[in-house]
Amino acid sequence: MELQQIWIILIAVLWMGYFVLEGFDFGVGILLPVIGKSEQERRALLTTLGPVWDGNEVWLLVAGGATFAAFPEWYATLFSGFYLPLLLILVALILRGVAFEYRSKRSDPTWRKRWDAAIVVGSFVPALLWGVAFANIVRGVPMRLGEQGNSLYDGGFFNLLNPYALVGGLTTLTLFMTHGAIFLALKTDGEIRVRANKLAGQIGLVATVIAVIFLLWTQLAYSDKAWTWALVVVAALCWLAGLAMNRAGREGWSFLFSAITLAGAVAFLFSVLYPNVMPASNDPALSLTIWNASSSDYTLRIMTIVAVIFTPIVLAYQSWTYWVFRKRVSPSQITNADHGSLDLPGEGTTGEKIGV
Amino acid sequence: MNALDLSRWQFAITTVYHFLFVPITIGTSFLVAGMQTAWYRTGNEKWLRATKFFGKLFLINFAMGVVTGIVQEFQFGMNWSDYSRFVGDIFGAPLAIEGLLAFFLESTFLGLWIFGWDRLPKKLHLATIWLAAIGTVLSAYFILAANSFMQNPVGYEINPQTQRAEMTDIGQVLGQPLAIITFTHVITMAFLVSGLFVAGISAWLLFKGRSLDVVRSTLKLGSITALVAFVLTGITGDAQATKMVEVQPMKMAAAEALYETAAPAPFSIFTIGTLDGSEPIFSIDIPHGLSLLATHSWDGEVQGINNLQAQYEEQFGPGDYRPNIPMAYWNFRLMIGFGALGALIAAWMLWVTRKDRIPTTKWFPRLALFSIILPLLGSSTGWIFTEMGRQPWVVFGLMQTQFGVSPTVTVAQVLTSMIVFTLLYGALAVVEVGLLMRAVKIGPPDSAEHSYPDKLGEDRPLTVTY
Numbered sequence: 039m040e041l042q043q044i045w046i047i048l049i050a051v052l053w054m055g056y057f058v059l060e061g062f063d064f065g066v067g068i069l070l071p072v073i074g075k076s077e078q079e080r081r082a083l084l085t086t087l088g089p090v091w092d093g094n095e096v097w098l099l100v101a102g103g104a105t106f107a108a109f110p111e112w113y114a115t116l117f118s119g120f121y122l123p124l125l126l127i128l129v130a131l132i133l134r135g136v137a138f139e140y141r142s143k144r145s146d147p148t149w150r151k152r153w154d155a156a157i158v159v160g161s162f163v164p165a166l167l168w169g170v171a172f173a174n175i176v177r178g179v180p181m182r183l184g185e186q187g188n189s190l191y192d193g194g195f196f197n198l199l200n201p202y203a204l205v206g207g208l209t210t211l212t213l214f215m216t217h218g219a220i221f222l223a224l225k226t227d228g229e230i231r232v233r234a235n236k237l238a239g240q241i242g243l244v245a246t247v248i249a250v251i252f253l254l255w256t257q258l259a260y261s262d263k264a265w266t267w268a269l270v271v272v273a274a275l276c277w278l279a280g281l282a283m284n285r286a287g288r289e290g291w292s293f294l295f296s297a298i299t300l301a302g303a304v305a306f307l308f309s310v311l312y313p314n315v316m317p318a319s320n321d322p323a324l325s326l327t328i329w330n331a332s333s334s335d336y337t338l339r340i341m342t343i344v345a346v347i348f349t350p351i352v353l354a355y356q357s358w359t360y361w362v363f364r365k366r367v368s369p370s371q372i373t374n375a376d377h378g379s380l381d382l383p384g385e386g387t388t389g390e391k392i393g394v
Numbered sequence: 395m396n397a398l399d400l401s402r403w404q405f406a407i408t409t410v411y412h413f414l415f416v417p418i419t420i421g422t423s424f425l426v427a428g429m430q431t432a433w434y435r436t437g438n439e440k441w442l443r444a445t446k447f448f449g450k451l452f453l454i455n456f457a458m459g460v461v462t463g464i465v466q467e468f469q470f471g472m473n474w475s476d477y478s479r480f481v482g483d484i485f486g487a488p489l490a491i492e493g494l495l496a497f498f499l500e501s502t503f504l505g506l507w508i509f510g511w512d513r514l515p516k517k518l519h520l521a522t523i524w525l526a527a528i529g530t531v532l533s534a535y536f537i538l539a540a541n542s543f544m545q546n547p548v549g550y551e552i553n554p555q556t557q558r559a560e561m562t563d564i565g566q567v568l569g570q571p572l573a574i575i576t577f578t579h580v581i582t583m584a585f586l587v588s589g590l591f592v593a594g595i596s597a598w599l600l601f602k603g604r605s606l607d608v609v610r611s612t613l614k615l616g617s618i619t620a621l622v623a624f625v626l627t628g629i630t631g632d633a634q635a636t637k638m639v640e641v642q643p644m645k646m647a648a649a650e651a652l653y654e655t656a657a658p659a660p661f662s663i664f665t666i667g668t669l670d671g672s673e674p675i676f677s678i679d680i681p682h683g684l685s686l687l688a689t690h691s692w693d694g695e696v697q698g699i700n701n702l703q704a705q706y707e708e709q710f711g712p713g714d715y716r717p718n719i720p721m722a723y724w725n726f727r728l729m730i731g732f733g734a735l736g737a738l739i740a741a742w743m744l745w746v747t748r749k750d751r752i753p754t755t756k757w758f759p760r761l762a763l764f765s766i767i768l769p770l771l772g773s774s775t776g777w778i779f780t781e782m783g784r785q786p787w788v789v790f791g792l793m794q795t796q797f798g799v800s801p802t803v804t805v806a807q808v809l810t811s812m813i814v815f816t817l818l819y820g821a822l823a824v825v826e827v828g829l830l831m832r833a834v835k836i837g838p839p840d841s842a843e844h845s846y847p848d849k850l851g852e853d854r855p856l857t858v859t860y
Contacts, residue, residue, distance in 0.1 A: 084860035089509040092460060092501035099497055102467050103490035110482020117471025117478075118800035124472055125811045129818060132461040136822060139457035142860055143829055186557065188479060190802050333483040334553070334560040344491055352498045359502055362513050362850070371856050378859065380832035 041338035042328040045108040046315070048345055050308040052101035054301040057168075057210075058217075059094035061300050062293075063087050065218015067134060067161025068211075070154055073222060073237060079230050080154065081142065082369040086225040089363045091138060093356055095131070107341050111188060111331035112315045119179065119191025120171055123198060127164045134160025145376045145385065165214045166207040172307055173206025173252075174198050176260050178319035189316075189324045202255060209252040212245035213303070217296045220280065224289035227368035235284060238292070242281045250274065253306065261310040269309060273302035398799045400808040401473040404815065406781075408465050410774050411819050415459035417773055420534060420581065421588025422452045423527035425619065427520075429612070434520050439842060440607045447605075447838035448592060448612070453508065454829050458822065460501070465815065467493075473808065477788055477798030484550055484561040485540050488568065492536035500529030509858050516846040534584075535577050542573035544789050545780070546641040552792075559792060572637050579630040582623050583733070583776070587769040589620025590736050595834050597743050597762030600752055605838040610750065617744040620769075624737035631730075632687065639688040639696065642790060644706070644715060645783035647699045648722035650684055657695035659684035664727070669720045671700070710791070717785045725779035732772035739765035 066087055074080030106113040117124060133156040141153030177200070182192040219238035223231055253270045280295030311317070315331055318324035332338065426449050433441035467489060470478050478485070503525040510519050543550075549566030550559045561567060593616025596609040639646045647653075650662055653671040661683025667674030685694040699716055706715035739761055746753045788795040847854060 081859050085509075085856065088858075088860040089505035091505075093498065093505055095460075095464075096493060096497040096501050099464065099467055100490065100493035102471075103486065103493040105486075106467075106471065106478065106482055107486030107490040110478055110486055113471045113482060113486070114475035114478040114800075117468060118473070118475035118803050121472055121800075121803055121807050122810070124468055125814065128465050128468060129814060131464055132818065132822075135461040136457055136825075138860065139453065140825065140829060143454075143832075184801055186476075186479075192802070333486065337483050337487055337561045340561070340564045341487055341490060344494065348494050352494065352502075356498065356502055359506055362506065363509065367856065367859075372859050380829060380836055382832060382835060 041335055041342065042108075042332045044342060045104070045332070045338055046308065046312065046328045049101060049104050049108065050304060052097055052104055053308075054304045056094075056097035056101055057214075057300045057304055058297045059090075059097055061165075061210075061214045062218045062221035063091045063094055064161040064165040064214045065216065066222060067157045067218070068165065068215055069218055069222070069234075069237065070157055070161075073219070073230050073233050075229075075233075076369070077147075077150070077375050078369040078372050079228075081372045081375070082226055082228075082230060082367045083222060084138065084141070084157075085367045085372075086222065087138065089359060092135070093359065095135070104341070104345075108333055108338060109315060109326075109328065109331040110333060112326050115181075115189060115191055115326060115331075116175070116316060119193075120174070120198065122195045123167050123171055127167050130160040130163035130167075132160075142378050143380050145379045145381050162211070166211045168207075169210030170198060170203045170207035172210075173203040173256075174200075175316055176206075176256060176307055176310055177202050178260075178317040178325075180320045181316075181318035181324040183324065189318060189326055192320075202259070205248065205252045205255065209245070209249045209303075212241055212248050213296075213300060216242040216245045216281075217293075217300060220284055220289065220292050220296050223284065224293050225366055227366040228370060230369060231366075235287065235289070238284045239281065242277075242284065246277060246281070249277065249303075253303070256307070256310055263309065263312075266306060266309045269302055269306035273299050273306060276302060395805065395809075397803055397805050397808050398796055400805060400812055401799050401803070402795065404473065404808060404812040405469060406778070407812065408462065408469065408815055408819070410777065411823075412459065412462040412466055413773065413777060414770055415455050415462065416534070417580075417584035417587040417770070418455045418591055419452070419459045420527075420530045420584035421586075421619075421623075422448065422455070422591060423523070423530050424585075425588055425592055425615065426452050427523040427527050428615070430520055430523055434516065440611060442844060443605065443608050443838040443842045444612050446842055447608070447833075450833050451591075451595070451830060453504075454826060454833065456504065458826050462819070472811075473800055473803060474788075474798045475800040475802070477793065479558065480793050480798065481543070481559050481789060484543055484547075484559055484567055487561065487564065488536040488540040488543075492533050492540075496529045496533035496536060498529075500526050500533065503529065509856075511844065511846070511858055512854055512856055513847065513850075515849060518850070519846060531581065534580055535573075536568075538577045538580060539568045539570075539573040542570060542576055543567055544787075545576075545638075545784060546570065546572045547789055547792055559789070572634075572641060575630060575633045575637055579627065579634050582626040582630050583769065583773055585623035586620050586627055586733060586736065587773060589616045589618070589623055590740055590765050590769055592616030593620060593740055593743055594762045594764075594766040597747070598759045598834065599837050600747065601759040601762075602837075603752070605840065606752075608838045610747070613743065613747060617740040620740035621737055621744070624733060624740070627733060635687060636690065642784065643697045644699065644702045645717065645722065645780075646688060647697055647702060648717050648719050648783055649726040649779065650696075651719055651723045652684065652696060652698045653700050654698040655695060655701045656698060657685065658682045658693045659688070659696035661687060662723075665723070669723055713786070715786060717783050722779055722783045725775040725782070729772050729776035729779055732768045732775065736765055736768035736772065739768070 066083055070080055070083055074083045137153040137156035141150050180192045181189045184190045216238050219234045219241060222234035223238060257266060257270050276295045277299040280292050280299060283292035283295060313327045314325050315328055316326040426445055429441050430445040433445060503522045507522040507526060510522055548570045549561060549563035551562050553560050593613050596613035596616055599609040600613060651669045652659060660679040660681050663678040665674045665677040682692055684696050688696050703715055743762060784790055786794045788798040
């Protein structure tokens with residue numbers, strides 16, 4: 039196997055990790071006010087993410103860094119081409135990251151409400167736009183030849199808002215929302231667990247319809263490989279299994295299946311693309327492929343060694359974190375709504391008193 | 395304004411802003427780890443209270459560092475795509491390694507530290523903050539190695555077919571002396587910043603008579619850290635300047651506004667004038683000073699701007715190879731001045747609080763809080779000097795900044811993103827400083843006790859929640 043092939047697989051794996059992990063914390067973020075009816079419940083929801091969300095987001099940073107290192111042409115053309123959607127994603131990620139850390143720092147209900155809104159919007163926007171971005175890559179974008187003979191993105195912002203890409207966006211959005219609800223059903227206790235379970239089933243149905251349309255559309259319109267049907271089938275079956283397990287109240291299995299679905303969907307998109315990484319819709323000669331977008335063999339070799347040594351270590355300690363925090367979080371554990379807040383004397387205690 | 399200028403402004407704004415949080419994160423993670431270790435070893439409850447208090451401040455700051463850091467990684471591709479194409483083979487590697495080795499370590503173990511008080515045994519919990527701290531330093535190392543490549547490209551060759559730089563030796567890229575020197579300079583600076591961060595806040599609380607047992611100790615810890623770090627920052631800065639004379643003589647000539655090659659060369663402390671090579675109105679010079687600093691010899695020759703300009707024209711073709719001289723000259727001085735003033739205040743705080751004294755002058759808490767800003771300004775001006783002093787190059791001698799900008803990104807796009815980032819960052823700064831001030835006003839907890847689970851996985855209620 040060539041180094042370029044190893045690296046496109048590794049980058050696909052990083053995106054799988056990102057979609058599976060940050061996928062659920064996007065879902066939890068979007069559903070925060072829907073599932074968390076009271077302050078106590080919302081804090082319980084956020085506490086399920088507390089120890090892990092930042093580590094989840096690093097998967098994106100590493101995917102970005104790995105793309106830069108292994109396929110600089112792709113990184114350069116993609117990031118400069120998708121400028122405004124990426125700006126929106128960045129703003130959303132900034133807002134939601136800060137919101138997680140700051141929302142409970144004051145007990146003032148307005149303060150908390152505003153940060154909650156930031157969490158919802160900050161989770162919604164990337165959940166939608168990652169799908170839009172990936173769908174556009176699969177669909178192909180107009181490209182032109184640059185001065186140094188490289189392929190440059192040659193479409194505007196609105197070019198990215200086509201029906202197929204919007205279906206792609208809705209797919210990731212609804213998949214992440216379902217995935218997040220399943221995660222909550224697995225990680226919480228009490229009423230929110232019941233609510234999350236029910237909601238996972240409902241949103242899951244919507245997601246099923248949209249995702250099936252998206253997968254079929256992708257396979258029929260953009261895949262030149264018959265074997266990618268296999269991935270469509272695997273993803274679809276796992277999704278249905280996940281929903282069935284959710285119905286049966288088998289939360290662990292449900293989460294596992296929805297995680298496999300997300301990973302499978304990423305694998306499917308990368309397989310449809312292969313060996314392209316950014317096909318040109320106007321002229322195939324302009325397409326970026328793993329061959330013409332890659333770094334030198336030397337760099338790829340070094341990076342392979344680094345990845346082989348450190349990825350297992352990272353996986354080990356990150357999994358261990360999930361194990362350490364495996365206990366369910368129950369709203370009843372949160373006995374003081376002002377806990378952790380930086381209220382000055384005279385402030386606070388106006389928030390919902392809990393345990394009443 | 396064209397897209398190039400706007401992209402440069404945006405990079406400057408977002409980077410300088412991001413780098414306000416970085417040194418606080420690096421240094422304070424170690425100081426908090428030290429406090430927790432002191433508690434672990436002595437069992438003295440004041441160190442637990444210090445850990446909880448400064449840990450809280452540290453986390454408020456860390457959140458900002460994390461979210462503004464994401465922008466940094468994306469920006470190379472978004473705004474500097476031709477740069478990314480040109481150096482991706484070399485520059486991308488340390489960035490990816492930084493993510494894999496450092497970001498995962500920092501974020502995962504910090505998550506474990508914050509929420510692990512009720513879940514981890516005592517020793518393991520202590521280990522998590524140390525691992526997070528190590529992550530911050532690793533992160534600094536890799537990004538500074540990448541930056542050092544821009545200052546002094548090594549371990550590469552230009553591929554004749556693609557005209558792109560390709561890595562030939564990762565050992566040189568990660569291990570070149572400039573990278574190691576810059577790393578030591580940045581890390582020691584981070585401890586100067588964090589030392590004053592801890593000392594300044596402690597001094598304010600001391601004046602207010604709050605948690606005296608805690609803040610007396612942390613004031614000492616912070617001030618002494620700052621003072622030692624200042625000396626080390628000076629030593630590493632001197633090493634860096636000497637290295638810079640070797641690899642980027644134009645930057646150091648600009649730092650001194652030295653137009654003509656001189657042996658011996660004087661060190662200019664202060665100048666009133668245009669710095670355009672004409673006779674200054676007023677200036678204070680130390681004879682032989684620059685020779686000593688730059689070459690470590692009494693009469694060492696230091697090249698001047700005009701000579702270097704002529705030399706570069708011969709080497710690279712016609713063009714202006716001079717950076718913005720007043721910016722280089724003044725930022726270099728401000729960097730040293732801010733750092734030194736910060737250290738001076740640290741020494742003063744230590745002196746006036748000797749033997750458990752509590753100063754009564756109102757200047758004490760004011761100067762104490764003000765001192766926190768000084769090394770941060772020193773760090774910012776230092777970076778502005780380093781990066782502007784490299785101009786017109788983005789990769790010294792290989793690629794000029796103007797050729798690195800994204801060819802497809804429009805003025806409207808960059809203007810939009812620049813305004814969005816500036817407004818967002820401005821608003822977040824207000825929120826962040828507001829929260830820090832609240833946390834300081836509340837001060838360390840009056841008492842603290844903590845019992846850890848005896849073993850991993852023991853079931854007990856959570857006390858830390860989001």
